[in-house]
Amino acid sequence: MTPALRVLAPGMMTTVQDLGRVGYQHLGVAASGALDPISLRAANALVGNPPGTGALEVAYLGPTVVVDADSVRLAVVGASATIEVLPDETARGGTRYASMRTIRVRRGEVVRIGSFSDGAVLYVAVEGGFAIEPVLDSVSTYIRGGFGGWQGRALAAGDRLPLRRNAASDCDEFRLEGLKLSPPARYRAILGPQSDFFSDGSIKALFDNEYTVRPESDRMGMRLVGHKLDHIRGFNIVSDAIAPGSIQVPGNGQPIVLLADRQTTGGYPKIATVISADLPALGRVRIGGKIAFQQVTIEEAQHLRRQLLNEIDKIRNRIIPLDRNEHDITAELLKYNLISGAVDAHSRA
Amino acid sequence: MPICKVLVAGDTALVVDFGDRVDLQVSAKVLSLARRLNELRIVGVNEIVPTIRSLSIYYEPLNLSTVALQERVLELTQDLQTSEISGRTWQLPVCYDAALAPDLSDVADHSGLSQSQVIELHSGVTYHVYMLGFLPGLAYLGDVPDELALPRRENPRPRIPAGSVGIAANMTCVYPMDTPCGWHLVGRSPVPLWDLSRETGTLLAAGDKVKFKPLSLREYERGLSRARSAVRQVHPAIENAV
Numbered sequence A: 001m002t003p004a005l006r007v008l009a010p011g012m013m014t015t016v017q018d019l020g021r022v023g024y025q026h027l028g029v030a031a032s033g034a035l036d037p038i039s040l041r042a043a044n045a046l047v048g049n050p051p052g053t054g055a056l057e058v059a060y061l062g063p064t065v066v067v068d069a070d071s072v073r074l075a076v077v078g079a080s081a082t083i084e085v086l087p088d089e090t091a092r093g094g095t096r097y098a099s100m101r102t103i104r105v106r107r108g109e110v111v112r113i114g115s116f117s118d119g120a121v122l123y124v125a126v127e128g129g130f131a132i133e134p135v136l137d138s139v140s141t142y143i144r145g146g147f148g149g150w151q152g153r154a155l156a157a158g159d160r161l162p163l164r165r166n167a168a169s170d171c172d173e174f175r176l177e178g179l180k181l182s183p184p185a186r187y188r189a190i191l192g193p194q195s196d197f198f199s200d201g202s203i204k205a206l207f208d209n210e211y212t213v214r215p216e217s218d219r220m221g222m223r224l225v226g227h228k229l230d231h232i233r234g235f236n237i238v239s240d241a242i243a244p245g246s247i248q249v250p251g252n253g254q255p256i257v258l259l260a261d262r263q264t265t266g267g268y269p270k271i272a273t274v275i276s277a278d279l280p281a282l283g284r285v286r287i288g289g290k291i292a293f294q295q296v297t298i299e300e301a302q303h304l305r306r307q308l309l310n311e312i313d314k315i316r317n318r319i320i321p322l323d324r325n326e327h328d329i330t331a332e333l334l335k336y337n338l339i340s341g342a343v344d345a346h347s348r349a
Numbered sequence B: 001m002p003i004c005k006v007l008v009a010g011d012t013a014l015v016v017d018f019g020d021r022v023d024l025q026v027s028a029k030v031l032s033l034a035r036r037l038n039e040l041r042i043v044g045v046n047e048i049v050p051t052i053r054s055l056s057i058y059y060e061p062l063n064l065s066t067v068a069l070q071e072r073v074l075e076l077t078q079d080l081q082t083s084e085i086s087g088r089t090w091q092l093p094v095c096y097d098a099a100l101a102p103d104l105s106d107v108a109d110h111s112g113l114s115q116s117q118v119i120e121l122h123s124g125v126t127y128h129v130y131m132l133g134f135l136p137g138l139a140y141l142g143d144v145p146d147e148l149a150l151p152r153r154e155n156p157r158p159r160i161p162a163g164s165v166g167i168a169a170n171m172t173c174v175y176p177m178d179t180p181c182g183w184h185l186v187g188r189s190p191v192p193l194w195d196l197s198r199e200t201g202t203l204l205a206a207g208d209k210v211k212f213k214p215l216s217l218r219e220y221e222r223g224l225s226r227a228r229s230a231v232r233q234v235h236p237a238i239e240n241a242v
Helices: A037-046 A200-208 A276-283 A298-318 A326-335 A339-346 B024-040 B066-079 B104-111 B115-123 B217-229 B231-238
Strands: A004-009 A013-017 A055-059 A064-068 A071-086 A095-097 A102-106 A110-126 A160-162 A174-176 A187-191 A210-213 A221-225 A246-248 A256-258 A270-274 A290-295 A319-321 B005-008 B013-017 B045-050 B054-059 B089-095 B127-132 B139-142 B157-160 B164-168 B171-174 B179-181 B184-188 B209-215
Touching: A004 A110, A037 A055, A037 A071, A037 A110, A037 A174, A037 A276, A037 A298, A187 A276, A187 A298, A200 A270, A200 A290, A270 A276, A270 A290, A276 A298, A298 A319, B005 B066, B013 B066, B024 B045, B024 B054, B024 B066, B024 B127, B054 B066, B089 B217, B104 B115, B104 B184, B115 B184, B115 B209, B209 B217
Parallel strands: A187 A290, B089 B209
Antiparallel strands: A004 A064, A004 A160, A013 A055, A055 A110, A064 A110, A071 A095, A071 A102, A071 A110, A174 A319, A187 A270, A210 A221, A210 A290, A221 A256, A246 A256, A246 A270, B005 B013, B013 B054, B045 B054, B089 B184, B127 B139, B127 B209, B139 B171, B157 B179, B164 B171, B164 B184
């Protein structure tokens, strides 16, 4: 049998996602991809995968899977949840593990991820990735389109998700140190493209008030409720494209922030657009969570984008062997003024 | 007066807006600019999305400055060759039988026409594909004759079958997949508009022309079984250019 992860329980909504489908929006195909690409990249980096390798995106409640392969190395990054490895399918208890580290799991063992205590999504990356053919250059699941990922849908009990590797590589385990997944105090946004459909008062209200994430939110859009935003020129426009992070305002005046699975085009005016650097953090916000917006200029947004990309570049350097405690060693070595040579010696290339 | 406005849609997209209206001249400009940008392959431009009234340009601002892209776009819009836009022309079979057209009688009532007049009007126009959007392969076709232009249904349907032909305002479309829908359904086509056995999945492209050919219920069912069993072979037979 092909090596696989067999799904015992799918979790609330578990889909395969990568960094998205680029270049097909002109055909009506949503971009899709991870809601939180930072956590996806970090999970992939831990298991030694290229950053855009498809991984499981898990929402709110984790799956339970059994390993149908000699062994698999995996890493969980994102929302906080209990991660357990059980000896077999009948076992009731097992060993608990932290996130942000690699875990080697053997044939017949069960990985169980519980409900989240904070955050909306986490990512489970497996060394080598899943043996899934890309559709239109991506393995991201696009549920509304019915394609990509595992059969174009969320995982279900009984699925066997094929693995590229039958066994984990023979190396020690690693952990990721110092990756900050803290949200910005306010989500930064640039006015437009249709801010002229709103009064100055409504624009001010968007940035002065807190909004709550409604339960109807999904991978397409984060529906918010809060201070009503009034249109001054009607709420229908001739359809134009919807950029990631667009804050569109339909007739009821309650904003919707469009996310990864957003429709490519739409006919509501968009008052502002959340900046690209804040979208991964926005993807982590739970239903019921409260968010506020802050207006920034495009120059500030691009500066923050550069900073974020620099942080992403550094993820690889934050991966260290599991059994070394970087902080303690660094403190020790500082005393002896040996720091520069020591860092190279124990960080993974 | 400039022919377009360049709007900012976040820090990674610009929208070249030619006007908030459904207009063949506007569409010709949008599609002409899309073609120019596709030919130029500007470094830093990731994706170009034409819509009914605008062109969105997704770009990497760290490789291509916003100002440079804005200037380049404005320069390109100075001499757009709108006359060169000529897409393919398709004949799409549609069955208007009441069994597959739940809103045909409503549309007839609202327009004060008979059902056969509605069919005649709807299938008598050569439509322009303004854009693909909203769903994979969903083409927005216009312009529907004013007599048939109705606002959307007050109560959208939670799910309609793929192939359904809808009308709302001056637009019509063939739904490529099952979907929730608020448009008035006046028929159904056996031709799948989204099929991943095609290279990019889509049949139609922005700029194409489409004419509907009425089918009897029996022809529809025959067409459907052929389309389902042998999608590749059937396409050339039922999608002959007019």
